[in-house]
Amino acid sequence: MRSTGQRTLVTGGAGFLGSHVCDALIRRGDDVLCVDNFHTGTRDNIAALLEHPRFELLQHDVTLPLDVAVDRIFNLACPASPVHYQHDPVQTTRTCVHGAMNMLALAHKRGARILQASTSEVYGDPEVHPQPESYWGRVNPIGMRSCYNEGKRCAETLFFDYRRQYDLQIKVVRIFNTYGPRMYVDDGRVVSNFIVQALRGEDVTLYGDGSQTRSFCYVDDLIEALLAAMDTPADFTGPVNVGNPAELSMRELAERVLRLSGSRSRIVHRPLPPDDPKVRRPDIALAERALGWQPRVPLDAGLEKTIAYFRAHLNA
Ligand code: NAD
Numbered sequence: 001m002r003s004t005g006q007r008t009l010v011t012g013g014a015g016f017l018g019s020h021v022c023d024a025l026i027r028r029g030d031d032v033l034c035v036d037n038f039h040t041g042t043r044d045n046i047a048a049l050l051e052h053p054r055f056e057l058l059q060h061d062v063t064l065p066l067d068v069a070v071d072r073i074f075n076l077a078c079p080a081s082p083v084h085y086q087h088d089p090v091q092t093t094r095t096c097v098h099g100a101m102n103m104l105a106l107a108h109k110r111g112a113r114i115l116q117a118s119t120s121e122v123y124g125d126p127e128v129h130p131q132p133e134s135y136w137g138r139v140n141p142i143g144m145r146s147c148y149n150e151g152k153r154c155a156e157t158l159f160f161d162y163r164r165q166y167d168l169q170i171k172v173v174r175i176f177n178t179y180g181p182r183m184y185v186d187d188g189r190v191v192s193n194f195i196v197q198a199l200r201g202e203d204v205t206l207y208g209d210g211s212q213t214r215s216f217c218y219v220d221d222l223i224e225a226l227l228a229a230m231d232t233p234a235d236f237t238g239p240v241n242v243g244n245p246a247e248l249s250m251r252e253l254a255e256r257v258l259r260l261s262g263s264r265s266r267i268v269h270r271p272l273p274p275d276d277p278k279v280r281r282p283d284i285a286l287a288e289r290a291l292g293w294q295p296r297v298p299l300d301a302g303l304e305k306t307i308a309y310f311r312a313h314l315n316a
C-alpha cells in the first residue's frame, strides 16, 4: 500500500469506533496518530496496528492541550455508553467540551480539517420522527444523560463558531446507534448486553416495556460514512446524520438476538432509565446526497457477525 503522505489524528482511537477508523485509515495509506487515555478503550482493539510503520500511539487526555503536526483530525474521544458516560459525568462534559476546544485549537494552529463524532443524542427524546438535521431536539439540560447530550451539543456549537470565526474546515457527523465487533462485554449498551446475556444463558434485561425503538447501524457501514464525510468538499460542514434507518423495538431486538444465537435465555424486565428516548430513527436523505452513502449491512447479518465475535471473545 502506498502512503497518502497524509497524517491523520484519531482521538479515542483505541475505542470501539476509533479503532475501526484507525484500521480503515491504515488500509488506505494514511499515517495514523491514535490518541487515547484508555478510559474505555483498550490496547487489544489496536493490537494488530501497534507494529505497523505508519501507526503511532500517544497516551494522552484530550481535556489537556495537544500540539502535533497533523493534516486531519477525527475527534471521537468520549465514552459513548450511558453506563460509562454517567459513571463520571463531570469528566464526560469536560471531555466533550474541553476536548473539542483543544482539538479545534490544534486544527486551527495546524490548518487541519476536523471531524466531530456527534450523536443522535443531540435530538434528546424527539417529537419529530424520523429525525432530520433541521430538528433542534428536545433535551433535558439537568438529567442523567445531560453530561453527554448537552456536552455534545456544546461541542457542535464550538465547531460552528470555529468555522464562522476562523474559517476552519469542519465536518459534524451525528452518529446513530452503531454496533459490531469490539464493543465491550461490560459496555452496558443494548446490543452487547443482549448478546452477552444470551450467549451466557443469563436473563436478557429488557428495560421498561421494551416498546422504545432504536435504529442500528453495522460498524463497517458507519466507518465508510465517516471517511466519506471527511472527504466532502470544503464547503460541506454538516451536521449530517449517519445511521441505518431500519427501526425496531427493543423487545423485537431481544427476540432476534435469542433466535440468531440459539439461546434459551429468558427475557426479564428492568426499570426504564430516566429520559430514555422513546423513538429514534435517522432521516439519512442528506447523507445519501452529500456522501453518496447508504448502509448496506442488514440487521440480521450484522448481528450474526457480532454474535460470532462475542462467542469467540467469551470462549477465549
Ligand atoms: P468508546 O467508549 O468505545 O470509545 C471512546 C474512546 O475515547 C475510548 O477509547 C476512550 O478511552 C477514549 N476517551 C474517552 N475520554 C477520553 C479523553 N478524555 N481523552 C482521550 N481519550 C478519551 O465509544 P465509541 O462507541 O467508540 O464512540 C466513539 C465516539 O463516537 C464517541 O465520541 C461517541 O460519542 C460517538 N458516538 C458513538 C455512537 C455509537 O453507537 N457507538 C453513537 C453516537 C456517537
Ligand code: UDP
Binding pocket: 081, 082, 177, 188, 189, 190, 191, 193, 194, 205, 206, 207, 208, 212, 214, 250, 272, 273, 276, 277
Ligand atoms: N436497553 C435495554 N436493556 C439493556 C440495555 C439497554 O432494554 O440491557 C434499552 C435502553 O433502555 C434503550 C435502548 O435499549 O431504550 C438502547 O440503549 P443503549 O444504552 O444501547 O443506547 P441509547 O440509545 O439509549 O444511548
